[in-house]
Amino acid sequence: MLPPPKSDGRLEKVLRAGLFAVTAELNPPDSADPHHVFDAALVLSQVCDAINATDASGAHCHMSSVAICALLTHAGYSPVMQVSCRDRNRIAIQGDVLGAAAMGVHNILCLTGDDVTAGDQPGAKRVFDLDSIQLLRTIRTMRDEGCYMSGREITVRPRLFLGAASNPFAPPLDWRPHRMAKKIEAGADFFQSQYCFDVPQLESFMKRVCDLGLDEKAYFLVGVGPLRSERAAEFMRSNVPGVHIPDHVIERLRKTPKQHKRAEGKKICVEIIQQVREMAGVHGVHLMAYRQEELVAEIVEEAGLMVRRTAGGATPNGWRAGRRPARPGSHDARRHPDGND
């Protein structure tokens, strides 16, 4: 028997139903116009189960994740609110979490956060009052015990599906699966990983994860994204913290004629999705298409993950995390558990 759901959100429903989930990152605007958020969300919402609102990722200032979530929930979308420990202390974060739940946010992703030196305002003060694991535990306490970290009561508890990040590609590689276990112990219900370009490394990581039985305890979404060109790839590799791109991927882009580079980058992404989809312990993908949002729909389509809307598709309950149901057509046909959208 599955434990009762933690949230009322679609992402959790899809995962619990054993369907292959798709989430995507919304590139936050540098603008005060809400339509920039709505336009981006419209493209993504048609192909994914939840939209990630980033919290000044790469330590670059953009519209805040709380504000994006306010706009998205108001418009009826289901966001994953990212919370990083870099900019706010425990008092501010707990307040934001309550507010987010009140607005209708069902998912929160707890992150350590890239350091201020990665951004364009390296002179900023770094906070890191909590680390991501303490943050997970704090929010879990708010949800399950109904109190703040201080022990003070919360009258109506936030109902949240708690996420954490995982980077299977960063040293110490042997520790990474154990770190995931610690995050689950602290309260993580699902994971979204860093960009995956190194499938063999992911495979050995997932094997350890399954050996430790972690695939039965939390859902794992693999981070993927298209590379624009070898130059973009090299830039990411050396400037975006934690991104690991093997040489052969860059070489493949280099060999591609200029006018086909973008298509090749997309193709690499689609291939990676198809490979990780077959991997034990993988429950979905998380698409990060920095400044290439228009590609997200094409990637989802080409990877065979496009939603086939079947009216009245009921939620088949009783599947455990890590077990994909074997039913005809399930390989490329995903049905919405809600059945109404």
Next chain:
Amino acid sequence: MGLARRLQNHPRLLAVGYKANLWIAMKLKFAIRMVGEKRLARWLSAPEEFTKRRIFDCKMCGQCILHSTGMTCPMTCPKNLRNGPCGGVRPNGHCEVEPEMRCIWVEAFERSQMMTTYKDELHILQPPVDRQLEGSSAWVNLMTGKDRVTPAGWGDTPRAGG
């Protein structure tokens, strides 16, 4: 690297030192009642800072968990993480923030693997830092138990510090 800092690469030896320290601290508990916590702190913080800064580059957070982290001070991580490495560790094992420095958690992991007694304590979930204790003597806080006090909503308390 100085001689004292090189000691860090002998975590088992340091763990013996830690155990001795723990034993002495527990035996000296009565001293708190005799001389008072404040005076004891005045006597102990200078020697504590002197030795621990030299060996561990200790930041005097006042709630030492060194033995759980492979005798590597977690406060030397530029992000002050207490529960393990961030996702930004470079492929060569160096720190995201300071490219010249090895990630302290890569070192903590290696060192903890060399240890016998406290090897698995690396997986303990460490509670948030009580910033009120910053700059105070962890040895005295160990004797009074202040280093193990967690916020009421946090739940269970971790094991003894050092």
